Amino acid sequence: MEDKRPAFRHILSMADLSPEDVEFIFQTTDRFREVGGRAIKKVPALRGKTVINLFFENSTRTRTSFEIAGKRLSADVINISKSGSSVAKGETLLDTAKNLEAMAPDVIVVRHPSSGAPQALTRILQARVINAGDGEHEHPTQALLDLLTIRDHKKKIAGLHVGIVGDIAHSRVARSNILGLTKLGAKVTVVGPKSLIPKEIVSYGVSVSHRFAEVIEDLDVIMMLRIQTERHERLPFPDLREYSRFFGLNLQILKKAKKDVVIMHPGPVNRGVEIAPEVADGPFSLILDQVKNGVAVRMALLYLLGGAETAAKVEE
Amino acid sequence: MKETLIKNVRIFDPTLRIDQKGDLRISGGKIAEFGSKVSTSKDAEVVEGKGRLLTPGFIDLHSHLRDPGFEHKEDIESGTRSAAAGGFTTVCCMANTKPVNDEASVTRYILERAAAKASVKVWPIGAISVGLEGKRLAGLGELKEAGCVAVSDDGMTLMDSQLMRLAMDYAKGFEIPVITHCIDANLSHLGAMNEGVVSCKMGIRGIPNEAEDVIVARDIFLSRLTDARLHVAHVSTAGSVELIRRAKAEGLPVTGEGAPHHFTLTDEACLNYDTHAKMCPPLRSEADREAVRRGLADGTLDCIATDHAPHAIVDKEVEFDQAAFGIIGFETAFPLAYRLVEEGVLTLEKLIPLMTSKPLAVLGKSYRGLKEGAPADLTLIDLDAAWTYQAAEGFSKSRNTPFEGWKFKGKVIGTWVEGKKVF
Numbered sequence: 204m205e206d207k208r209p210a211f212r213h214i215l216s217m218a219d220l221s222p223e224d225v226e227f228i229f230q231t232t233d234r235f236r237e238v239g240g241r242a243i244k245k246v247p248a249l250r251g252k253t254v255i256n257l258f259f260e261n262s263t264r265t266r267t268s269f270e271i272a273g274k275r276l277s278a279d280v281i282n283i284s285k286s287g288s289s290v291a292k293g294e295t296l297l298d299t300a301k302n303l304e305a306m307a308p309d310v311i312v313v314r315h316p317s318s319g320a321p322q323a324l325t326r327i328l329q330a331r332v333i334n335a336g337d338g339e340h341e342h343p344t345q346a347l348l349d350l351l352t353i354r355d356h357k358k359k360i361a362g363l364h365v366g367i368v369g370d371i372a373h374s375r376v377a378r379s380n381i382l383g384l385t386k387l388g389a390k391v392t393v394v395g396p397k398s399l400i401p402k403e404i405v406s407y408g409v410s411v412s413h414r415f416a417e418v419i420e421d422l423d424v425i426m427m428l429r430i431q432t433e434r435h436e437r438l439p440f441p442d443l444r445e446y447s448r449f450f451g452l453n454l455q456i457l458k459k460a461k462k463d464v465v466i467m468h469p470g471p472v473n474r475g476v477e478i479a480p481e482v483a484d485g486p487f488s489l490i491l492d493q494v495k496n497g498v499a500v501r502m503a504l505l506y507l508l509g510g511a512e513t514a515a516k517v518e519e
Numbered sequence: 520m521k522e523t524l525i526k527n528v529r530i531f532d533p534t535l536r537i538d539q540k541g542d543l544r545i546s547g548g549k550i551a552e553f554g555s556k557v558s559t560s561k562d563a564e565v566v567e568g569k570g571r572l573l574t575p576g577f578i579d580l581h582s583h584l585r586d587p588g589f590e591h592k593e594d595i596e597s598g599t600r601s602a603a604a605g606g607f608t609t610v611c612c613m614a615n616t617k618p619v620n621d622e623a624s625v626t627r628y629i630l631e632r633a634a635a636k637a638s639v640k641v642w643p644i645g646a647i648s649v650g651l652e653g654k655r656l657a658g659l660g661e662l663k664e665a666g667c668v669a670v671s672d673d674g675m676t677l678m679d680s681q682l683m684r685l686a687m688d689y690a691k692g693f694e695i696p697v698i699t700h701c702i703d704a705n706l707s708h709l710g711a712m713n714e715g716v717v718s719c720k721m722g723i724r725g726i727p728n729e730a731e732d733v734i735v736a737r738d739i740f741l742s743r744l745t746d747a748r749l750h751v752a753h754v755s756t757a758g759s760v761e762l763i764r765r766a767k768a769e770g771l772p773v774t775g776e777g778a779p780h781h782f783t784l785t786d787e788a789c790l791n792y793d794t795h796a797k798m799c800p801p802l803r804s805e806a807d808r809e810a811v812r813r814g815l816a817d818g819t820l821d822c823i824a825t826d827h828a829p830h831a832i833v834d835k836e837v838e839f840d841q842a843a844f845g846i847i848g849f850e851t852a853f854p855l856a857y858r859l860v861e862e863g864v865l866t867l868e869k870l871i872p873l874m875t876s877k878p879l880a881v882l883g884k885s886y887r888g889l890k891e892g893a894p895a896d897l898t899l900i901d902l903d904a905a906w907t908y909q910a911a912e913g914f915s916k917s918r919n920t921p922f923e924g925w926k927f928k929g930k931v932i933g934t935w936v937e938g939k940k941v942f
Contacts (some may be wrong), residue, residue, distance in 0.1 A: 218720075295837060317838030318722035319792030326790060338840065340722025403719040436708075 209507045213332040217382035231503035249278035253308040256282045257317045272501035310509040339373045346379035348497040361388030367372035369392040369428030376469045398439035427468045453479035524559045528568030532889040533868040534876035545895040548938035573858040576608025576896035577874040588617025594827040596636040601914040603695035605849035608896035613673040614646040621646035621657040623665035638941040642668040650821040660792035687747035700732035713786040713801040732758035739766045751775040757798035758809035767904040776824040777811045779855035794835045794842035795921040822878040829917030840923035855928035891896040899933035
């Protein structure tokens with residue numbers, strides 16, 4: 204394997220990655236995909252390296268995915284969550300990070316309820332930082348695994364029409380995917396009630412629709428977002444029933460879609476709200492492919508940030 | 520007190536149409552005489568002015584001295600030293616202290632503290648509502664009697680329109696100006712910066728311009744209803760500049776102020792989640808910045824006010840959405856304002872009244888300026904000095920500024936309050 208150095212030091216935002224960077228990440232991912240299918244699911248690539256998963260918000264998928272990715276690369280993976288840490292004692296984010304830094308980790312994977320928290324860490328840390336979701340800002344590793352999943356199934360990204368449906372205003376997944384998809388040449392339409400779509404979203408070069416039923420027939424990919432009731436003190440729509448009626452994906456509205464449409468959801472799914480169970484479990488659904496690809500993409504990222512550079516140095 | 524002779528300066532008070540080279544003599548805390556032939560006693564202290572600009576002392580209608588209650592951020596001593604270094608000889612301090620300045624005893628504390636410790640004159644602004652809670656009127660009459668020059672719930676918007684109407688009616692009866700901080704608390708709920716392309720990109724909840732505009736409009740209408748003197752604090756949107764312009768055209772007793780950060784920066788300064796660019800009202804768009812500049816140039820906005828708002832490191836070195844609103848501003852106010860002159864937005868003749876005579880007019884106070892017999896509140900400025908701002912070299916206890924390391928032209932090099940050199 205010929206190693207080249209990544210052009211990026213951290214993974215904070217899809218805005219920072221060029222199409223070439225994304226391609227490079229996917230090529231690296233391809234090298235790790237088959238590891239998950241082996242009987243012994245481990246390679247020594249990051250042996251002796253330390254990865255800290257610093258999670259200030261609840262997470263099942265992303266945290267587990269990063270943990271498995273790190274362990275399959277033989278890194279030492281430490282998980283820190285808000286409830287079991289000094290954060291619960293009032294320590295600030297920067298203090299926590301500085302103290303962890305003193306223990307010399309190679310990569311810190313951070314999820315935080317405040318937008319921009321990972322950026323703040325990069326200003327004080329030597330370690331590489333991966334943004335595993337910051338507030339309502341971005342979730343770049345989710346976008347990378349989504350892009351990869353689309354490419355796996357459609358063999359391309361450029362020219363596809365992708366609909367992102369739901370709470371665009373408060374979704375970090377939407378923001379990262381919009382950046383990634385438009386960068387790679389896809390057409391993106393965001394769909395949702397007007398109260399969930401900021402008017403500035405058009406500055407990303409996307410189309411906007413408030414009528415799911417009118418745009419669904421033109422979509423190659425439908426990306427459903429979770430309705431994040433925890434982010435709203437006051438629901439920006441009347442109730443979940445009405446939301447589901449106009450913006451939910453069920454078998455009835457799906458009949459209007461293209462025959463080869465694929466359906467994605469970053470999870471966790473609110474079954475019966477944004478997506479009907481029959482659709483989530485149906486033949487068009489790529490939800491579990493997304494999860495599977497998540498591990499491979501994160502292995503690639505941990506490898507590129509935590510190990511590739513050292514490997515390159517050894518070769519010099 | 521010894522006499523002081525400030526020699527060889529450009530004596531400049533555009534409000535009184537004074538612009539002449541010469542000397543100025545201070546005696547007994549007052550301007551004794553000025554001109555080309557100034558007599559002096561032998562033991563007078565002589566300051567060589569080297570042809571620099573001598574203006575009336577600056578007056579700031581809007582600051583937070585944090586005393587009592589938040590002395591770890593600032594106190595009357597440190598805050599007024601910083602003000603003196605910025606060329607201010609009088610600063611008004613907002614009521615959001617702890618306890619809130621909502622009764623005469625707190626006003627008296629501030630004034631006593633100022634008499635003992637302050638470098639410059641301190642004019643307290645009382646609260647409109649008890650505890651700034653927006654529920655019932657504070658004792659506005661007693662606050663005025665104790666020395667408050669205006670009332671304001673600055674930091675909180677009085678959302679109850681009926682209470683605001685009552686406050687304005689009542690304040691009018693006592694001839695107290697009402698200063699309004701305009702951000703609709705419901706519209707701006709959870710907002711941490713201007714709502715726009717930048718907030719959308721950053722994933723930070725926005726405060727739309729309309730959160731300010733609707734309250735400015737409401738309060739202008741209430742001023743029409745009550746005939747009360749209304750002063751709109753830190754105007755940040757093109758919409759509210761226009762609303763004030765129309766109110767003035769109608770002849771309503773409405774005035775407004777612009778803050779240096781709002782006529783200098785836009786919300787792009789928040790990129791990279793810089794909490795030193797987080798203030799309320801927030802930094803707005805280029806069009807809004809332009810509107811504030813135009814408002815100052817055409818007289819729609821009456822004065823430049825700093826909204827000096829010190830915060831401790833722990834209030835700012837946190838996540839953007841968690842960080843406190845506000846920046847320090849005394850020592851950067853003049854150099855930022857002077858950029859407007861350098862950029863051709865204002866003439867120096869227009870700028871100086873915005874920081875001297877016009878804020879006094881807002882408060883309904885008479886202006887004395889550079890007159891023989893007037894108090895010797897003076898500011899000496901080197902307009903050619905090129906310098907780099909470092910908050911650590913300043914006098915505030917806090918260092919929360921987005922202007923760290925900025926290169927400026929124009930520096931305050933001396934300040935006198937009633938003849939006493941305070942900087």
